[in-house]
Amino acid sequence: MPIYQCPKGHESTESDFCSECGAKILGIAEPKIAKTTVNIETCPACSAPHEVDSGDYCEICGYNFVTQAHGELAIAKIPQEEKVTQKQASVSTPPSPIIGWQLVVTIDPSLRHPESPEPPTAQAPIVFPLEKETNLIGRNSQARAIHPEIALDFDGAVSHRHALLNRQADGTFTLRDIGSSNGTQFKGVELKPMVDISLQDGDEFTLGHWTRIAIAAIR
Numbered sequence: 604m605p606i607y608q609c610p611k612g613h614e615s616t617e618s619d620f621c622s623e624c625g626a627k628i629l630g631i632a633e634p635k636i637a638k639t640t641v642n643i644e645t646c647p648a649c650s651a652p653h654e655v656d657s658g659d660y661c662e663i664c665g666y667n668f669v670t671q672a673h674g675e676l677a678i679a680k681i682p683q684e685e686k687v688t689q690k691q692a693s694v695s696t697p698p699s700p701i702i703g704w705q706l707v708v709t710i711d712p713s714l715r716h717p718e719s720p721e722p723p724t725a726q727a728p729i730v731f732p733l734e735k736e737t738n739l740i741g742r743n744s745q746a747r748a749i750h751p752e753i754a755l756d757f758d759g760a761v762s763h764r765h766a767l768l769n770r771q772a773d774g775t776f777t778l779r780d781i782g783s784s785n786g787t788q789f790k791g792v793e794l795k796p797m798v799d800i801s802l803q804d805g806d807e808f809t810l811g812h813w814t815r816i817a818i819a820a821i822r
Contacts, residue, residue: 624784625760627718648673657764658782660797703821704733706753711815719812723757738768758811760785776802
């Protein structure tokens with residue numbers, strides 16, 4: 604498979620926009636032979652596999668491979684919506700129990716940057732059930748054996764390993780950007796890498812060129 608040089612230093616399988624970070628490739632570099640070997644090491648803190656070239660932190664527990672620190676991942680505090688009054692709460696109908704969670708992925712052209720390609724047209728929302736304890740958001744890579752549970756192959760600005768959704772003890776999920784090239788935005792704010800954000804029913808976050816994702820409870 605031909606490989607092209609990204610201006611940010613990545614090796615791209617696409618000749619127009621980098622398949623790793625989505626940056627526009629200026630000119631077509633001489634094709635290289637794709638690398639098929641990936642260096643894997645085991646996290647000493649949680650025994651999870653970790654790609655040596657994917658960053659300094661374990662994607663699962665946050666262990667720092669450089670400093671060997673076992674610090675806990677931070678939980679960001681998000682402003683809560685205005686609480687209902689006691690009278691309002693007394694007359695409201697209790698919600699049905701939650702039996703599962705899912706993601707609804709849509710294309711939002713308003714998120715497009717000037718240097719981004721045109722978004723896909725007439726693409727219906729894509730629904731991904733959250734069936735695992737840990738769900739990787741990213742793009743498939745045969746060469747690196749990356750197969751995300753939430754595969755967003757239609758958006759070239761999404762990293763192969765972009766973010767994680769982790770189930771908590773109460774059944775809800777947290778969102779964690781794992782050092783993606785172009786970042787993840789929650790309520791209009793860029794997330795800090797390796798910081799968990801608690802998600803509630805109906806919350807939305809954006810990433811890539813024009814991808815909007817909403818989490819929804821199944822009742």
